[in-house]
Each structure stands twice: as C-alpha cells, then as structure tokens.
Amino acid sequence: MAEDQDKCPECGAPLTDIVTTQSGRQLKRCSTNVWNKDTRQSEGCGYVLWLEVEPKVLDEECPKCGAPLVFAVTKFGKKMKKCSKGGWDKETRKATGCDFVEWQNGEREELNEKCPDCGAMLVLVTTNGGKRLKKCSTAGWDAKEKMVTGCQYIEWQK
Numbered sequence: 702m703a704e705d706q707d708k709c710p711e712c713g714a715p716l717t718d719i720v721t722t723q724s725g726r727q728l729k730r731c732s733t734n735v736w737n738k739d740t741r742q743s744e745g746c747g748y749v750l751w752l753e754v755e756p757k758v759l760d761e762e763c764p765k766c767g768a769p770l771v772f773a774v775t776k777f778g779k780k781m782k783k784c785s786k787g788g789w790d791k792e793t794r795k796a797t798g799c800d801f802v803e804w805q806n807g808e809r810e811e812l813n814e815k816c817p818d819c820g821a822m823l824v825l826v827t828t829n830g831g832k833r834l835k836k837c838s839t840a841g842w843d844a845k846e847k848m849v850t851g852c853q854y855i856e857w858q859k
C-alpha cells in the first residue's frame with residue numbers, strides 16, 4: 702500500500718481532502734498552500750498530487766471485442782469511453798489489449814431559443830476542439846443507417 706498519500710512529500714504538512722476540478726480530474730494539494738486575494742498569488746508550498754480518476758464501468762459493450770466499456774477522463778480533461786481490456790505496458794511503452802476508444806462530445810446546453818427552420822428548441826454544443834455551435838435539438842445521428850436525422854440547422858458561434 703502507498704503510505705503517505707496524506708502527507709506532503711515536500712514539507713510534511715497534511716494534504717487537503719480530494720478536490721474535483723471543473724474538467725472532472727481529482728487532486729489533493731498541500732494544506733499550507735493558500736490563495737492570497739491581495740497579491741493574487743498562491744502562497745506556501747505548491748505541491749499538488751493528481752489522482753487517477755477511477756474509471757467508471759459502463760453498461761455498454763465494446764464493439765470490437767464485447768468486453769465492458771469504461772468511462773475515463775484524460776489528463777487534459779477530455780472524456781472518452783474505452784474498452785476495459787485496453788491497457789498500457791509501461792516497460793515496452795505500447796498499448797496492450799483492445800484499442801477501442803470513443804471520444805465523447807463536449808458540453809451541451811439547452812437554449813431558450815427556437816430553430817428558425819422548424820421551431821424546435823436550439824441547443825448550444827461545445828465540441829472537443831472548443832468550438833461552439835447552436836444546433837437544432839431534433840438533430841441526431843442514426844448509427845445504423847450512418848445518416849444525420851432530424852433538422853440540420855447549425856449556427857457556428859464566434
């Protein structure tokens with residue numbers, strides 16, 4: 702077992718409770734680290750311990766091998782589904798097992814605006830690349846037919 706996950710390795714002070722960032726990552730920081738509002742700088746020890754976010758097992762099967770999929774968040778806050786059989790061999794620095802990965806789309810926010818084409822409500826979507834667009838809430842994707850469904854109104858945001 703790892704012994705000292707609760708003490709700062711740099712100064713020995715206790716670490717804080719687990720903090721979850723906006724992107725879904727988790728960390729503990731040194732409790733001597735405080736944000737000084739006047740100088741707008743953090744003071745004290747700057748040690749941060751990033752925690753591995755436990756992958757959540759999903760009720761979905763890998764299309765490649767049929768193993769359960771897990772939901773994971775990368776270091777950069779990107780969300781993905783990947784195969785639970787997939788892994789990383791640190792010694793050979795190669796991916797092992799099943800390599801199925803499905804990146805998840807960004808945020809989706811319901812808007813109080815109507816689609817000029819069909820009158821349904823619009824949604825604001827942020828893509829993985831950080832681009833924002835408004836699109837019709839009836840728009841969808843038929844994975845079986847590989848076709849766009851519903852209304853195709855899109856308005857890119859600046």
Ligand SMILES: [Zn+2]
Nearest residue numbers: 709712731746
């Ligand atoms: Zn410290």
Ligand SMILES: [Zn+2]
Nearest residue numbers: 763766784799
């Ligand atoms: Zn798989």
Ligand SMILES: [Zn+2]
Nearest residue numbers: 816819837852
């Ligand atoms: Zn529409």
